Amino acid sequence: MNVSLMVNKQKKGFINMPAPLGYVAGVGRGATGFTTRSDIGPARESGDPTNEQEKKYGPNAKRPEPEPEEDLNDMNYDEFAGYGENLFKDTPYEQDDKEADEIYEEVDKRMDERRKEYREKYSGIKCYSIVRSGQKYRHSSPTSRGNSPRCLPMIGRPFRTWAWIASARLEEVVGKLQVARNIVMKGTEMCPNNEDIWLEAIRLQPSDTGKAVVAQGVRHIATSVKLWIAASRLETTTKGKRRVFRRALEAVPNSVRLWKAAVELEELDDARVMLSRAVECCPQSVDLWLALSKLETYDNARRVLNRARENVPTDRMIWITAAKLEEAQGNVERVDKIVERAISSLQSNAVEINREEWLQDAEDADKAGSEITCKAIVRHTIGMDVEEQDREEQWLEDAESAVGRAAYGAARAVYAHALGVFPGKESVWREAARLESNHGTRESLESLLQRAVAHCPKAEELWLRGAKSKWLAGDVKAARTILALAFQANPNSERIWLAAVKLESENNEDERARRLLKKARDNAMTAKVMMKSVKLEWMLGNLVEAQRLCAQGIARYADFAKLWMMKGQLHGEQGDKDLASRSYSDGVKRNPTSTPLWLLWARLEAGNLIKARAVLEKARMANPQSPELWLEAARVELRAGNKQIAHNLMARGMQECPKEVSGMLWAEAIFLESRPQRKAKSVDALKKCEHDPYVLLAVAKLFWAERKLTKARSGSSGL
Numbered sequence: 127m128n129v130s131l132m133v134n135k136q137k138k139g140f141i142n143m144p145a146p147l148g149y150v151a152g153v154g155r156g157a158t159g160f161t162t163r164s165d166i167g168p169a170r171e172s173g174d175p176t177n178e179q180e181k182k183y184g185p186n187a188k189r190p191e192p193e194p195e196e197d198l199n200d201m202n203y204d205e206f207a208g209y210g211e212n213l214f215k216d217t218p219y220e221q222d223d224k225e226a227d228e229i230y231e232e233v234d235k236r237m238d239e240r241r242k243e244y245r246e247k248y249s250g251i252k253c254y255s256i257v258r259s260g261q262k263y264r265h266s267s268p269t270s271r272g273n274s275p276r277c278l279p280m281i282g283r284p285f286r287t288w289a290w291i292a293s294a295r296l297e298e299v300v301g302k303l304q305v306a307r308n309i310v311m312k313g314t315e316m317c318p319n320n321e322d323i324w325l326e327a328i329r330l331q332p333s334d335t336g337k338a339v340v341a342q343g344v345r346h347i348a349t350s351v352k353l354w355i356a357a358s359r360l361e362t363t364t365k366g367k368r369r370v371f372r373r374a375l376e377a378v379p380n381s382v383r384l385w386k387a388a389v390e391l392e393e394l395d396d397a398r399v400m401l402s403r404a405v406e407c408c409p410q411s412v413d414l415w416l417a418l419s420k421l422e423t424y425d426n427a428r429r430v431l432n433r434a435r436e437n438v439p440t441d442r443m444i445w446i447t448a449a450k451l452e453e454a455q456g457n458v459e460r461v462d463k464i465v466e467r468a469i470s471s472l473q474s475n476a477v478e479i480n481r482e483e484w485l486q487d488a489e490d491a492d493k494a495g496s497e498i499t500c501k502a503i504v505r506h507t508i509g510m511d512v513e514e515q516d517r518e519e520q521w522l523e524d525a526e527s528a529v530g531r532a533a534y535g536a537a538r539a540v541y542a543h544a545l546g547v548f549p550g551k552e553s554v555w556r557e558a559a560r561l562e563s564n565h566g567t568r569e570s571l572e573s574l575l576q577r578a579v580a581h582c583p584k585a586e587e588l589w590l591r592g593a594k595s596k597w598l599a600g601d602v603k604a605a606r607t608i609l610a611l612a613f614q615a616n617p618n619s620e621r622i623w624l625a626a627v628k629l630e631s632e633n634n635e636d637e638r639a640r641r642l643l644k645k646a647r648d649n650a651m652t653a654k655v656m657m658k659s660v661k662l663e664w665m666l667g668n669l670v671e672a673q674r675l676c677a678q679g680i681a682r683y684a685d686f687a688k689l690w691m692m693k694g695q696l697h698g699e700q701g702d703k704d705l706a707s708r709s710y711s712d713g714v715k716r717n718p719t720s721t722p723l724w725l726l727w728a729r730l731e732a733g734n735l736i737k738a739r740a741v742l743e744k745a746r747m748a749n750p751q752s753p754e755l756w757l758e759a760a761r762v763e764l765r766a767g768n769k770q771i772a773h774n775l776m777a778r779g780m781q782e783c784p785k786e787v788s789g790m791l792w793a794e795a796i797f798l799e800s801r802p803q804r805k806a807k808s809v810d811a812l813k814k815c816e817h818d819p820y821v822l823l824a825v826a827k828l829f830w831a832e833r834k835l836t837k838a839r840s841g842s843s844g845l
Contacts, residue, residue, distance in 0.1 A: 287313065287320045294326060306330055314342070321350040328356050336360050348377040351384055364391055379407040385414060397421060405430075409437040416447055424455055440477050442468060446487055449499045458498050465502040481510045485536070489528055492535035504539035518548055522557060534565045552585045559591055571595055583615035590625050602633055618650040627658055636666060653679065653686040660692050672696055687713060687720035694726060706730055718748040725758055735766050753783045753791050760794065773798060780814075789818025796824045804828060 290313025297306035310327045317323050324343035328336050340357045347353060354374035361367045371388035378384055385404040389397045401418040408414055415434035419427040431448045438444060445468030452460040469479060488503040512520050521544040528537040541558040548554050555578040562571040575592040582588060589612035596605040609626045616622055623646040630638040643659045656679030663672040673696050679689045690713025697706035710727035717723055724745035731737040742759040749755055756779025763772040776795050780788050792811035799807045808828060811821045829838035 287317045287323050290317065290323055291326050294330065298330065303330070311339075314339075318346045321347055321352055324350075324353055325356060328353075328360075333360055344377070351378055351381045354378065354384060355387065358387065367391055375407075382408050382411045382414065385411075389417070394421065405433075405437075412438055412441045412443055416443065419447060419451070424451070427451055435471075439475050440472065442472060442477075442484070442487070445471070446491065446499065446503070449502060450491065450494070450496045453496050453498045461498045462502045462505070465499070465506050469506055479507065479510060481507055481512075484510075485524065485528075488539065489531060489533035489536045492533050492539075497535050500535050501539040501542070504536065505543055508540060508543050518544065518551065518554065522554070525557065525561070529561065529565070534561065537561055538566075549581045552582045552588070555582060555585065555588060559588065563591075568595060568599060579611075579615070586612070586616055586619050586621045589615070589622060593625060593629070597629060597632075602629065605629055620646075620650055620652045620654055623650055623655060624658060627662070631662065636662070651682070653683040653689065656683065657686070657688050657692065660689070664692070664696065669696060669700060684716045687717040687723050690717065690720075691723055691726055694730070698730065703730065714745075714748075721745070721749060721752050721754050724749070724755060728758055728762070732762070732765075735762070738762050751783050751787070753779060753787050753789075756783065757790055757794055760798075764798075769798070785814050789815040789820040792818070793820040793824035796821075796828070 290310060294306040294310040294313070297303070297309060307327075307330050310323065310330055313323045314327050321343070324339070324347065327339050328343070331339050337357070337360050340353060340360060343353045344350065344357065351374075354370065354377070357374070358367045358370045361370055368388070368391050371384060371391070374384050375381070375388060382404075385400070385408060389400050389404070392400055398418065398421045401414060401421065404414045405411070405418055412434065415430060415438070419430040419434070422430055428448070428451065431444055431451070434444045435448075445464060449461045449464040449468075452458075452464060473479060484503055484507040488500045488507075491497075491503065492500040508521060508524065509517065521540055525537040525540040525544070528534070528540060538558075538561065541554065541561065544554050545551075545558065555574075559571060559574055559578065562574050572592060572595050575588055575595070578588045579585065579592065589608060593605040593608040593612070596602075596608060606626075606629065609622060609629065612619070612622045613626075623642065627639045627642050627646070630636070630642060639662060643655065643662060646655045647659060656675060660672050660675045660679065663669075663675060673693070676689055676693045676696060679686070680693065683689060690709060694706045694709035694713065697703075697709055707727065707730055710723060710730065713723050714720065714727065724741065728738050728741045728745065731741055739759075739762065742755060742762065745755045746752070746759065756775060760772040760775040760779070763769075763775060776791055776798060779791050780795070783791065789811075792815055796804055796807045796811055805828070808821075808825050812825065815821045826838045829835070
């Protein structure tokens with residue numbers, strides 16, 4: 127018998143059937159369900175009351191397909207619409223949700239209305255863009271009349287002004303001026319109360335017919351200021367313009383623009399009469415009030431400005447004009463009161479006092495010649511909105527800003543106020559003196575300095591400025607007097623002693639200078655005083671006395687290199703080279719960083735190459751980043767004919783010295799090269815030291831040697 131047939135015969139029919147819902151194998155033997163990671167839920171016994179589907183459909187009934195899960199993948203997300211699924215479809219729809227939906231619907235409705243208005247308002251933009259580029263239609267392919275942009279008004283919007291204007295301008299662009307005129311005149315019939323269509327019609331019409339068009343326009347829109355202005359422009363005579371403006375003012379008596387244009391055409395007396403009428407019709411126009419006050423006499427101008435303040439109590443310019451008026455009449459004492467009342471009145475009328483605006487008004491008053499008004503405005507407003515600790519800095523900044531705008535009177539006013547608050551501040555006095563020195567007179571500077579030294583007697587610079595001013599003016603006696611007073615306030619001041627010596631020396635008063643230096647050595651001995659004493663005796667030819675004073679100074683100020691230099695030079699002038707060399711040698715021991723002292727010693731030994739090399743070698747060891755020493759060493763070798771050694775020294779020097787100070791080395795290196803290589807070397811020098819004066823001068827010399835004078839003047843830009 128076939129084995130496979132026996133197996134199929136014994137196979138039960140329920141083997142291929144699905145197990146009932148909740149089936150648990152072995153439950154009849156007491157087995158219970160359990161959960162594993164592969165299960166989708168715990169097994170239940172057959173007939174478990176928690177199995178809702180079994181209760182509803184029965185154990186073997188066909189059940190509905192479960193709803194697919196929501197697809198929240200990124201592929202199902204749209205930036206504008208969000209997810210394609212309803213994320214909250216299982217959430218109960220409550221009253222709050224209903225109210226929120228109603229609000230959103232209302233918002234959407236309002237936004238739709240606004241979009242509609244926007245589309246209607248700006249739907250002509252496309253047409254206008256066509257007009258602006260209308261030339262391209264001259265070469266385009268023919269289109270049907272119904273689709274032409276020229277027919278926009280006739281397509282269904284006959285009352286849209288922009289459509290008529292756009293169509294007319296398109297015809298104008300393509301050269302059909304008469305068609306454009308006909309279109310725009312048709313537009314005036316359809317939109318007779320729109321000033322834009324009339325203005326366009328006036329523009330397109332020739333001047334002879336333009337008057338008729340503008341006459342029609344003002345009959346329809348008598349209150350259009352633009353149409354009246356256009357009508358006045360069509361007139362060729364002043365008389366005709368006046369007639370137009372008078373008719374315009376009858377129709378629009380409250381137009382400030384028309385009043386201003388009409389007044390400009392009138393003579394002085396007629397303008398005054400017209401402005402009197404204008405301020406009645408336009409009482410809120412400050413410009414008209416101010417214009418009228420300028421044409422009136424002093425008494426009438428005061429009354430006009432008072433009326434202006436009553437009608438416009440919130441405008442500061444009326445008050446400032448009143449202050450200028452009083453200053454022009456010489457009533458200086460009233461100016462300050464008017465400005466003070468102005469600020470008080472404006473504040474009472476809830477007007478914010480803007481500090482920057484008032485300071486600008488002060489500068490305007492200064493430039494207009496109203497110096498007293500400028501000072502009054504500064505005095506009453508400069509301190510507003512400024513913290514106490516910031517006042518000095520802010521005021522100095524205000525003064526500098528005024529100077530930058532050429533408002534020197536306003537700057538003086540700021541300094542004057544600052545000095546009133548800080549009379550003992552030397553820095554403020556210095557800045558004020560600088561202003562007078564640059565933009566004032568000698569008298570104003572000297573007057574300021576007199577007050578300055580009275581408040582700051584220890585300020586040496588202020589004393590010296592005063593003395594110098596007198597000296598430059600040729601008043602040596604007054605300069606001496608100032609310095610004598612400075613001595614009393616600063617008895618031990620080196621600067622004042624030396625200034626007094628210079629004054630006498632420059633005026634060939636050598637004995638006076640000698641006596642002053644003697645007193646200075648006795649009362650205010652310093653290294654500079656000793657140096658000046660030596661220099662004076664040297665200049666007068668008293669070399670022995672100069673050497674004595676020099677030795678005295680070195681004994682006291684051995685670290686002052688200039689005294690050692692003078693000692694060596696004095697010995698050299700007397701022909702004693704050994705003493706000079708010894709003086710320099712002793713000097714560099716006490717002042718090893720003094721490059722000038724090393725250079726003097728090396729130049730003294732110029733005749734002895736080995737000695738000069740040794741001196742410069744020691745100098746470079748003590749000052750490895752001194753370009754002067756490297757340059758001097760290279761020149762010593764060049765004079766000795768050792769060009770290659772000079773090249774090497776220059777190369778080492780450019781490596782040792784920072785590029786900020788190595789310009790003189792690069793400049794020298796340019797001329798160490800052969801003529802064909804100098805240009806390339808100058809390019810390298812400019813790259814390393816672009817703005818160095820030594821390099822620029824060397825480059826200019828190159829161009830000058832080649833007779834390229836224009837490039838020599840321009841320097842590096844010629845390369």
